[in-house]
Amino acid sequence: xxxxxxxxxxxxxxxxxxxxxxxxxxxxxxxxxxxxxxxxxxxxxxxxxxxxxxxxxxxxxxxxxxxxxxxxxxxxxxxxxxxxxxxxxxxxxxxxxxxxxxxxxxxxxxxxxxxxxxxxxxxxxxxxxxxxxxxxxxxxxxxxxxxxxxxxxxxxxxxxxxxxxxxxxxxxxxxxxxxxxxxxxxxxxxxxxxxxxxxxxxxxxxxxxxxxxxxxxxxxxxxxxxxxxxxxxxxxxxxxxxxxxxxxxxxxxxxxxxxxxxxxxxxxxxxxxxxxxxxxxxxxxxxxxxxx
Amino acid sequence: xxxxxxxxxxxxxxxxxxxxxxxxxxxxxxxxxxxxxxxxxxxxxxxxxxxxxxxxxxxxxxxxxxxxxxxxxxxxxxxxxxxxxxxxxxxxxxxxxxxxxxxxxxxxxxxxxxxxxxxxxxxxxxxxxxxxxxxxxxxxxxxxxxxxxxxxxxxxxxxxxxxxxxxxxxxxxxxxxxxxxxxxxxxxxxxxxxxxxxxxxxxxxxxxxxxxxxxxxxxxxxxxxxxxxxxxxxxxxxxxxxxxxxxxxxxxxxxxxxxxxxxxxxxxxxxxxxxxxxxxxxxxxxxxxxxxxxxxxxxxxxxxxxxxxxxxxxx
Numbered sequence: 001x002x003x004x005x006x007x008x009x010x011x012x013x014x015x016x017x018x019x020x021x022x023x024x025x026x027x028x029x030x031x032x033x034x035x036x037x038x039x040x041x042x043x044x045x046x047x048x049x050x051x052x053x054x055x056x057x058x059x060x061x062x063x064x065x066x067x068x069x070x071x072x073x074x075x076x077x078x079x080x081x082x083x084x085x086x087x088x089x090x091x092x093x094x095x096x097x098x099x100x101x102x103x104x105x106x107x108x109x110x111x112x113x114x115x116x117x118x119x120x121x122x123x124x125x126x127x128x129x130x131x132x133x134x135x136x137x138x139x140x141x142x143x144x145x146x147x148x149x150x151x152x153x154x155x156x157x158x159x160x161x162x163x164x165x166x167x168x169x170x171x172x173x174x175x176x177x178x179x180x181x182x183x184x185x186x187x188x189x190x191x192x193x194x195x196x197x198x199x200x201x202x203x204x205x206x207x208x209x210x211x212x213x214x215x216x217x218x219x220x221x222x223x224x225x226x227x228x229x230x231x232x233x234x235x236x237x238x239x240x241x242x243x244x245x246x247x248x249x250x251x252x253x254x255x256x257x258x259x260x261x262x263x264x265x266x267x268x269x270x271x272x273x274x275x276x277x278x279x280x281x282x283x284x285x286x287x288x289x290x291x292x
Numbered sequence: 293x294x295x296x297x298x299x300x301x302x303x304x305x306x307x308x309x310x311x312x313x314x315x316x317x318x319x320x321x322x323x324x325x326x327x328x329x330x331x332x333x334x335x336x337x338x339x340x341x342x343x344x345x346x347x348x349x350x351x352x353x354x355x356x357x358x359x360x361x362x363x364x365x366x367x368x369x370x371x372x373x374x375x376x377x378x379x380x381x382x383x384x385x386x387x388x389x390x391x392x393x394x395x396x397x398x399x400x401x402x403x404x405x406x407x408x409x410x411x412x413x414x415x416x417x418x419x420x421x422x423x424x425x426x427x428x429x430x431x432x433x434x435x436x437x438x439x440x441x442x443x444x445x446x447x448x449x450x451x452x453x454x455x456x457x458x459x460x461x462x463x464x465x466x467x468x469x470x471x472x473x474x475x476x477x478x479x480x481x482x483x484x485x486x487x488x489x490x491x492x493x494x495x496x497x498x499x500x501x502x503x504x505x506x507x508x509x510x511x512x513x514x515x516x517x518x519x520x521x522x523x524x525x526x527x528x529x530x531x532x533x534x535x536x537x538x539x540x541x542x543x544x545x546x547x548x549x550x551x552x553x554x555x556x557x558x559x560x561x562x563x564x565x566x567x568x569x570x571x572x573x574x575x576x577x578x579x580x581x582x583x584x585x586x587x588x589x590x591x592x593x594x595x596x597x598x599x600x601x602x603x604x605x606x607x
Contacts, residue, residue, distance in 0.1 A: 038402055089585050095402060096348055097584055100540050103533060104580030111573040222529065226413060229406050237402070264424075268417035274410040278403060279395045 018251025023151030023206035025231035027199035033238040041106035043221030049207025079200025113218035121215035147209035230274040236284025329452035335538035335550035336459035343545030351412030357527035359508025360515035378512040385508030416527035436522025463547035543592025
């Protein structure tokens with residue numbers, strides 16, 4: 001029996017894309033799960049990470065893989081400051097307020113980026129990623145493999161950090177009951193700032209991974225905000241490792257739509273999928289999300 | 293019916309002046325006023341759901357887009373006059389809102405917000421692809437649809453004024469009626485609502501369908517005014533964001549808040565947009581952050597308008 005080449009190639013593309021979606025969403029899930037903040041500027045963090053890699057590679061000829069820790073550090077500092085100086089003031093206030101503040105921040109970030117770097121689409125040149133693996137009938141671009149592998153490793157690392165380290169326990173305790181954590185000697189405001197820093201850092205790295213294979217521009221963020229919402233809901237809100245399942249589902253569903261229906265419908269399918277899961281299985285496809 | 297408060301007398305006086313304004317001023321102030329009325333109607337309709345029923349809808353553009361395309365279809369395909377078309381489009385949007393509201397309104401808090409955002413984005417993508425898949429072309433795909441040019445701008449001024457006044461009146465009525473009291477008393481707490489025998493789902497759906505009518509008629513009117521609509525814009529998240537920002541800046545859950553927010557932001561954009569073309573969105577972002585952090589009750593809170601209530605932080 002012949003291998004259905006087209007189908008397998010489509011699945012490979014979907015899985016590779018899905019890994020990056022998971023990485024681009026895990027920060028949103030972490031921040032919402034711990035601080036209850038719906039971060040409307042999430043995609044802009046991805047955009048900043050992507051630009052960090054682009055400029056480091058283009059201007060300073062830093063090795064592409066070496067830009068990942070730098071991108072994490074820059075975005076960690078930015079996210080920490082954002083929570084510490086602005087968002088900690090919204091604690092205990094309605095959800096809408098943090099949504100509005102982060103929306104204001106996203107407006108500032110996009111338009112500052114447009115002023116500084118213009119609206120041009122910029123492609124990062126990384127010679128050793130410009131090749132593809134040929135596996136029999138299948139073509140797999142090296143840049144996408146690298147992006148997917150790093151993405152999955154990062155989500156696993158973050159899950160490990162939350163589950164098995166002292167900092168992880170402090171974060172989980174704060175997420176469960178901030179007041180109780182405070183009585184046990186954990187300062188929730190510090191933990192919220194570190195959490196936002198971590199969330200922003202991994203989103204920045206996700207952006208850097210996107211820059212490995214796709215063009216970078218200041219308006220790219222909104223798409224990633226919307227995809228991150230979709231991935232987090234598919235995986236289950238508040239269940240961090242669920243983003244892997246959510247990302248793969250979204251990536252594969254989009255790839256199948258592009259191959260067998262029409263490229264123009266792939267966003268439609270993504271959002272209908274999100275809506276259907278939300279109304280019928282609010283705990284996510286694995287049923288492990290937190291219900292309100 | 294209780295007597296109007298001083299603020300409401302003032303609002304009625306302003307309304308009376310606005311009714312005769314076109315007799316005394318030129319086209320530019322009329323155009324600017326029409327833009328303000330339009331945003332006040334949109335933000336006010338959003339405020340009905342978010343401020344009075346506690347449901348943060350991030351997809352009100354669904355109704356806006358349906359209204360715009362339905363109005364265009366009634367005018368271009370059925371040859372109906374504008375006012376008839378726009379009312380029919382409002383009714384179509386009410387039907388759509390009833391159908392999508394039934395499952396969506398069961399979602400709570402952040403889930404409702406994300407669900408409605410997903411609906412709006414799906415609607416946009418569907419509208420963009422519509423003409424390629426459905427034998428009855430409607431949206432013109434990414435090229436959009438052109439409408440005939442209107443004879444004058446007066447009609448838009450008055451339609452938008454009526455919409456703004458109607459939405460504001462609905463908010464005032466909600467503050468006083470049993471219907472609005474029931475909605476506010478239970479807010480987001482469904483179990484409490486069930487225990488007190490209020491069918492909150494039905495109340496909320498009625499409000500959702502009603503505000504859909506106002507948003508759709510505003511969208512239809514705006515489409516005819518600009519004489520060109522395209523799915524990317526009329527279903528665009530930018531319109532939602534602007535509605536939300538204006539309602540919150542003005543003061544969530546206050547009847548005149550959205551009017552204040554729309555006036556402030558439209559005039560600011562008009563002023564900054566012509567003088568500081570490159571920086572005005574950055575400045576708007578800074579204003580949004582500053583007002584939400586330092587004056588969370590909005591402009592109405594700063595001016596102490598609207599109903600008295602505890603500061604949001606005390607909830």
